Amino acid sequence: MQSILSAIRDALKQENWHAALFISMTLPDICCALEFGSSDGRKYAQWFDYNLPTYNNFLSGNDCYALRCSLLHAGKTDITEQKKREVLNHVLFVTRTPHLNVFKDCIINGVQESFLQLNVRPFCEDFCLATENWLKAHLENRAIQARLHNTVQVHGSGYIYRGAIKFE
Secondary structure, eight states: HHHHHHHHHHHHHOOOOHHHHHHHHHHEEEEEHHSSSSOOHHHHHHHHHHHHHGTTTEEEEHHHHHHHHHHHHHHBBBBBTTOOOOOOOOOEEEESSSSSSEEEEEEETTEEEEEHHHHHHHHHHHHHHHHHHHHHHOOOOOOOHHHHHTTOOOOHHHHHEEEHHHHH
16 A cells, blocks of 8 residues: 555656546545445545545535546546535646635636635645555554555566566
């Protein structure tokens, strides 16, 4: 799991905003799968609400799951068509302006819009910190620790030798 968190933080350092954002949005899924053996929208939303309480007045777990689905499956920040959506319609990601701003009933190009503005850097870092805190809280959970050993590993090079994969 540490390699995934490092990848997010490396992407933030390199200002690779999309990579950082897309990976961050999968962290609740990974944590739920580690804890329960699988993940779904309900589990994702509950994990988000519990582990990222700073967002409770801005972004619900269901709206965050809707955003995750829209981002990962359609590359969009408009969540109006997502089934899990509760309140939010649209998110605007920024890199140089404040984090967690709600804009209601703004007229943009003649259209009334309401949206949540999120700064990518603190948003992604909050997901990383929440995941680290969650991991610390579950250090004694044998099932989670066993599942952690099966998470993705990226190796330098590998080759097949007598039916087994060997790594250098």
